[in-house]
Amino acid sequence: MRRAQAAVEFLMTYGWALLGILLVVSVIVYFGVIDPNMFVPERCELGYRLACKDYMVSKSLQQVNFLAVNNFPEGIYITEVKVFNPKFSAPCVLTIPGPSNAGGILVGEVKAISVPCSSELSKITSSKKVSFDVNITYYLNGTGFPPNALLFPLYGEIYTRLS
Numbered sequence: 001m002r003r004a005q006a007a008v009e010f011l012m013t014y015g016w017a018l019l020g021i022l023l024v025v026s027v028i029v030y031f032g033v034i035d036p037n038m039f040v041p042e043r044c045e046l047g048y049r050l051a052c053k054d055y056m057v058s059k060s061l062q063q064v065n066f067l068a069v070n071n072f073p074e075g076i077y078i079t080e081v082k083v084f085n086p087k088f089s090a091p092c093v094l095t096i097p098g099p100s101n102a103g104g105i106l107v108g109e110v111k112a113i114s115v116p117c118s119s120e121l122s123k124i125t126s127s128k129k130v131s132f133d134v135n136i137t138y139y140l141n142g143t144g145f146p147p148n149a150l151l152f153p154l155y156g157e158i159y160t161r162l163s
Contacts (some may be wrong), residue, residue, distance in 0.1 A: 037129050046134065046156035050076075053110060057132065059122065059162040064092060064115040064132065066158065070105040075141035078103040079151065082135040083115050083158075087124055091135075092117035104141070124162060132158040 028034050044052035044066055055066040064083045070076060077096075084091040094115040096103035105111045124130055134156040139149035 035128065040129065040159070042129060042160040044156070044158045044160070046136070047154060050136065050138075050154055050156075052156065052158075055158055055160065057121070057130075057158065057160055057162050059124070062117050062119070062121055064117060064134075064158065066113055066134075068105065068111050068113055070107055070109050070111070072107065072140070075104060075106045075109075076138045077141065077149075078105065078111075078113070078136060078138045080135075080137040081113055081115050083117065084133045084135070085120075085124065085130060088120045089123075090120070092120055103138075121162065127161070129159055129161050132160075134158060 029036060044055040046052045046066075046068065049070075049072050051069040051071055053067040053069050055064075057064050068078075079096055081094040082091040083093075092115045094113065136154040136156070137151050138154060139151050143149045
């Protein structure tokens with residue numbers, strides 16, 4: 001019985017110590033001394049079929065730029081790209097009229113996409129990392145042109161600081 005009591009006292013002592021440490025860290029985070037988002041890496045995720053190679057959200061240029069790599073088994077044509085943040089009154093939209101080669105990306109090709117945002121990016125005043133939802137509408141090469149082509153949605157996210 002003495003060993004069991006010693007083991008329970010040992011666990012209780014360290015349990016209270018861990019609870020105290022957790023409380024101190026919580027208070028520090030709550031009052032903003034440490035920002036947990038600084039430990040989360042910046043990222044651009046569009047899925048495995050349309051990979052995001054590089055990205056930049058420029059407040060001075062008022063646009064969202066990223067490089068998309070086509071990993072589809074065939075070429076695609078992008079018809080529309082929308083970038084949205086909860087602070088925006090309307091999404092930033094890039095519409096590519098079809099049929100044109102401006103939105104076409106061949107297999108393995110890297111394509112620079114710049115979405116103009118007019119004054120929407122100026123509504124973000126934080127110097128912290130910000131999340132943007134990206135919605136891309138595309139159709140596959142060889143399926144005709146809109147409105148006859150079947151359009152597919154692709155959803156992604158850009159999480160970065162404004163430059």
